[in-house]
Structure formats: C-alpha cells, structure tokens
Amino acid sequence: MIRSGGWIKIGGVLMALLGLFLIVVVGDLFQFSPGDDIGISLSEKGDEMAVNAGFGLFLIGIFALFLYSGSALPEEYTRAFLKTQGESVGRLVRSLNLEGNGIYLPPRGRLTSDRVFVPLDKRLMEVPDLSDDMVLHTGSMGPSLGVSLHPLGAGLVDEVENGCGTPFGSEPISGATEALERLSKGTGLFREITVRDRKDHLEVHIRHSVLGGVCEDIWKDHPDLHRKVGCPACSSVLCATTRIAKVPLRVMDVRREGGKVIYKMRKGG
Numbered sequence: 567m568i569r570s571g572g573w574i575k576i577g578g579v580l581m582a583l584l585g586l587f588l589i590v591v592v593g594d595l596f597q598f599s600p601g602d603d604i605g606i607s608l609s610e611k612g613d614e615m616a617v618n619a620g621f622g623l624f625l626i627g628i629f630a631l632f633l634y635s636g637s638a639l640p641e642e643y644t645r646a647f648l649k650t651q652g653e654s655v656g657r658l659v660r661s662l663n664l665e666g667n668g669i670y671l672p673p674r675g676r677l678t679s680d681r682v683f684v685p686l687d688k689r690l691m692e693v694p695d696l697s698d699d700m701v702l703h704t705g706s707m708g709p710s711l712g713v714s715l716h717p718l719g720a721g722l723v724d725e726v727e728n729g730c731g732t733p734f735g736s737e738p739i740s741g742a743t744e745a746l747e748r749l750s751k752g753t754g755l756f757r758e759i760t761v762r763d764r765k766d767h768l769e770v771h772i773r774h775s776v777l778g779g780v781c782e783d784i785w786k787d788h789p790d791l792h793r794k795v796g797c798p799a800c801s802s803v804l805c806a807t808t809r810i811a812k813v814p815l816r817v818m819d820v821r822r823e824g825g826k827v828i829y830k831m832r833k834g835g
C-alpha cells in the first residue's frame with residue numbers, strides 16, 4: 567500500500583498542476599481572445615472546454631491528494647502499532663507458559679478463518695478439531711491443551727486477497743512462491759518470500775523490507791515468539807502459505823540467517 571500511495575500522490579500533484587496550467591494559460595487566452603462576433607468560433611469552444619477540463623483535473627488532483635493523505639498512516643506509527651501487537655501476544659504466550667510450537671491452521675472444517683494453535687506442551691500432539699469460538703482448548707488429554715489465536719498477520723492477507731480478487735487457497739503449493747509475490751511486491755512489505763517444497767515439510771524464506779526492524783525487536787524481546795506465532799509480518803507470510811497448502815502447518819524450526827527469517831513447517835501439523 568505504501569508504493570501505490572506514493573503513485574496516487576504523484577498522480578494527484580501532476581493532475582492538479584496540469585489543471586492549473588489549463589485554467590491559467592488557456593483561460594487567459596480565452597478571456598482576451600473573443601472578438602466582436604456574437605457567435606462562438608470552434609477555437610473558442612475548444613478553449614472553453616480546455617478551461618473546464620482544467621478545473622476538472624485540478625479538483626480530481628486535489629481530491630486524490632486529500633483522500634490519500636487522510637487515509638495514510640505514517641510508517642513509524644504503523645511500526646509502533648505492530649510492535650505493540652507483537653509485545654502483547656508475546657506477554658500473553660509467556661504468562662500462560664505455552665511451550666509447544668505453533669500450528670497454523672487454514673480456514674477449513676469448523677474454522678471459517680485462520681488460526682494459530684499454540685500447545686501447552688512441547689510433545690507432539692494431534693491437531694485438535696477447533697471451531698471459530700474456541701480460544702482455550704482444554705482437550706480430553708493433557709497434550710492437546712493449548713490456545714487458539716487469530717494470527718497477527720491474517721488481516722493483511724485478507725486485504726491482499728480482496729485487492730487482487732484471487733484467494734491464496736485457489737493456488738497450488740507448486741506455485742506458492744509466485745502467488746506470494748502478491749504479498750511481497752503487492753504491499754512492498756517484503757523484499758522476497760520463497761517457499762520450497764521438501765516432501766513432508768515446507769521451507770519458507772522471508773526477507774523483510776520496512777518491517778524488518780519490528781521483526782528483529784520482537785525476536786530480541788520475546789525469543790520464543792517466532793516459533794509459536796511469529797511477529798505480525800512473519801505471521802502474514804505463514805498465514806498465506808497455510809491457505810495455499812490447505813493443510814495445518816506446524817513450526818518445526820525457525821532461524822535468522824543472512825538477513826532472512828527461515829521457517830521449517832511440517833505439513834499436516
């Protein structure tokens with residue numbers, strides 16, 4: 567959105583300037599050019615149209631500028647909001663002593679939207695059959711205890727899907743890297759997202775752009791959070807990847823390497 571916003575602003579300025587040019591230059595000529603004839607000549611009609619078009623362009627340009635300036639959120643505010651989100655989830659997970667690795671679930675079965683399930687226990691467990699309204703999953707067995715959260719990045723993925731009109735769930739896993747360009751190049755929030763299919767698991771490589779600092783800060787303050795839910799930006803990538811995979815994806819491992827965050831996600835949870 568940051569990139570498209572920039573273009574809207576530039577377009578608005580150009581339109582307003584062109585509008586002003588038409589009003590001032592052509593309008594000036596129009597004012598002094600009419601002769602004594604009662605009828606209006608073709609060139610005068612053209613001048614009048616140019617002035618009207620100038621007004622139109624000027625108003626549209628100004629409107630575009632105001633429209634975008636009103637809705638844009640400066641980057642530093644966006645970062646502050648996202649960092650606070652990450653911090654609060656980090657504290658919640660820590661205070662509940664949730665030790666297991668996160669399992670991302672696509673909107674399937676009883677779930678109409680994505681979830682990330684964080685088990686209480688480190689032991690491997692069956693993926694519980696969750697429904698939308700479940701938050702604390704008590705389960706019948708100890709190991710299936712855990713908390714079901716709405717992934718921090720799900721809203722961004724919804725926004726990208728609405729903008730493109732193509733759901734990630736309609737993409738095959740073989741085309742995941744290409745499909746995820748809608749999230750990386752489409753928003754300008756990631757330099758690169760790559761998904762490698764390794765039979766029983768997926769390897770997801772994330773190279774951040776403007777939100778790299780938020781990811782690093784959350785990694786430092788809450789070292790375990792990335793293997794449980796991820797920062798808001800990493801979470802959006804995992805969320806979109808899970809929609810493409812159409813099966814639960816369990817975090818097996820996450821590391822930072824060469825400026826990238828690399829996730830290993832087991833298929834089927």
Ligand SMILES: [Zn+2]
Pocket residue numbers: 781782792796797798799800801827
């Ligand atoms: Zn991150």
